[in-house]
Amino acid sequence: MLDKNGIAKRIAREVKDGMYVNLGIGIPTLVANYIPEGVNVVLQSENGILGMGPFPFEGEEDADLINAGKQTVTLLPGSSIFDSAMSFGMIRAQKVNLTILGAMEVSENGDIANWKIPGKMVKGMGGAMDLVASAKNIIVAMQHVNKAGESKLLPKCELPLTGIKCVKKIVTELAVLDILPEGGFRLLERAPGVSVEQIKNATAGKLIIEGEIPEMLL
Amino acid sequence: MINRVVKNAEDAVKDIKDNMTLLVGGFGLCGIPENCITALVNKNVKGLTCISNNAGVDDFGLGLLLQTKQIKKMISSYVGENAEFERQMLSGELEVELIPQGTLATRCLAAGYGMPVIYTPAGVGTEVAIGKSVRTFTYNGETKEYLEEKAFEADFAIVKAWKGDTAGNLIFRSTARNFNPMMAMAGKITIAEVEELVEVGQLDPDQIHTPGIYVHRVFQGKNYEKRIEQVTVRKRV
Numbered sequence: 058m059l060d061k062n063g064i065a066k067r068i069a070r071e072v073k074d075g076m077y078v079n080l081g082i083g084i085p086t087l088v089a090n091y092i093p094e095g096v097n098v099v100l101q102s103e104n105g106i107l108g109m110g111p112f113p114f115e116g117e118e119d120a121d122l123i124n125a126g127k128q129t130v131t132l133l134p135g136s137s138i139f140d141s142a143m144s145f146g147m148i149r150a151q152k153v154n155l156t157i158l159g160a161m162e163v164s165e166n167g168d169i170a171n172w173k174i175p176g177k178m179v180k181g182m183g184g185a186m187d188l189v190a191s192a193k194n195i196i197v198a199m200q201h202v203n204k205a206g207e208s209k210l211l212p213k214c215e216l217p218l219t220g221i222k223c224v225k226k227i228v229t230e231l232a233v234l235d236i237l238p239e240g241g242f243r244l245l246e247r248a249p250g251v252s253v254e255q256i257k258n259a260t261a262g263k264l265i266i267e268g269e270i271p272e273m274l275l
Numbered sequence: 276m277i278n279r280v281v282k283n284a285e286d287a288v289k290d291i292k293d294n295m296t297l298l299v300g301g302f303g304l305c306g307i308p309e310n311c312i313t314a315l316v317n318k319n320v321k322g323l324t325c326i327s328n329n330a331g332v333d334d335f336g337l338g339l340l341l342q343t344k345q346i347k348k349m350i351s352s353y354v355g356e357n358a359e360f361e362r363q364m365l366s367g368e369l370e371v372e373l374i375p376q377g378t379l380a381t382r383c384l385a386a387g388y389g390m391p392v393i394y395t396p397a398g399v400g401t402e403v404a405i406g407k408s409v410r411t412f413t414y415n416g417e418t419k420e421y422l423e424e425k426a427f428e429a430d431f432a433i434v435k436a437w438k439g440d441t442a443g444n445l446i447f448r449s450t451a452r453n454f455n456p457m458m459a460m461a462g463k464i465t466i467a468e469v470e471e472l473v474e475v476g477q478l479d480p481d482q483i484h485t486p487g488i489y490v491h492r493v494f495q496g497k498n499y500e501k502r503i504e505q506v507t508v509r510k511r512v
Contacts, residue, residue: 103376112508120501142456142457145377146381173373176365180353182376183352219401
């Protein structure tokens with residue numbers, strides 16, 4: 058079973074040289090720490106950065122320079138700054154190659170819910186609805202089950218949706234799965250030490266298992 | 276050259292009245308019009324509708340106007356950092372319309388570009404689409420559904436820039452730019468507070484982000500706190 062950093066490390070293997078990548082808040086942010094040397098990517102932050110760098114050194118933080126999670130960051134050589142309309146313009150126009158974000162629920166047809174629990178938690182969708190509605194390549198980083206032990210990979214989302222039929226791939230602490238065009242979670246890889254049986258038990262939606270399922274490489 | 280300078284924040288917001296709609300620039304606490312927010316708190320105008328990406332934190336930014344219950348309605352994309360906001364919203368004291376961030380930005384842009392509606396795929400199939408017209412378009416070989424979203428109509432836009440000149444031309448700095456340029460374009464009356472106000476001729480015309488035609492009032496701001504929401508640093512090795 059993977060921890061948060063393990064999930065991030067596995068997703069980092071999906072990041073290819075030359076990509077423009079948008080990383081959501083939480084586990085997706087950690088992906089930046091595991092992008093292999095020699096793989097050149099440009100990180101987009103939807104508040105208006107291409108070429109976002111690591112956190113600043115202590116004492117060098119700049120109140121005018123933050124990421125979409127409101128954390129102080131730095132700029133790398135070759136970076137650019139733009140306004141919010143252009144930022145979502147490049148997202149809508151599908152210039153950003155890969156979007157990695159978290160989710161509360163994903164359904165077997167690729168719907169995603171990650172912004173609201175009615176009556177309990179309403180933080181807002183931020184840029185997530187724009188991203189999932191336009192991005193061609195969306196990977197979800199999430200826990201396979203919630204704190205109550207219930208599956209978050211469902212036949213149908215129960216929470217208010219963020220977007221429909223958009224998720225392509227999911228990486229959890231147990232597995233890597235993709236979502237087939239005709240619907241269903243296809244199991245691609247198992248996390249180290251995790252059995253197919255465990256993944257079956259943790260998946261409420263339609264799970265498709267074809268042949269031997271390899272253990273994931275990290 | 277036309278002179279857009281007003282004395283201070285009090286002067287700039289003097290005709291903002293109860294129940295008006297305001298566009299307020301900034302992302303989180305980054306690039307927010309601190310001086311004007313304070314002036315609005317002191318002026319005690321009530322029943323405001325504020326369109327702003329976030330709602331500040333409990334004791335800073337738009338959170339100050341929430342504490343004093345001066346805001347009737349917020350139109351935002353993300354409000355996660357403000358406990359008082361969440362309390363007022365869940366109790367029904369505060370009316371809240373949550374909209375996608377890109378939709379928010381583009382509805383400002385549309386207003387500044389004189390276009391009454393935009394079409395965006397954001398929110399299709401979700402509760403954001405309720406009551407909205409849905410159109411299907413084929414573009415670049417892809418057929419998709421789009422929501423019709425209206426350009427904002429706001430009485431005032433209040434923005435913060437790094438530098439401005441007396442003609443109202445503005446330059447923003449780093450990610451404090453965010454929503455400020457498009458909100459500046461979208462107000463019936465636009466107020467800009469700047470960290471450094473200079474004479475005309477001092478700014479390079481090629482570097483202007485917002486031309487002064489969009490800015491009706493500009494003033495030299497003071498005492499900027501520029502609070503950081505989350506200081507994240509790394510250690511030197």
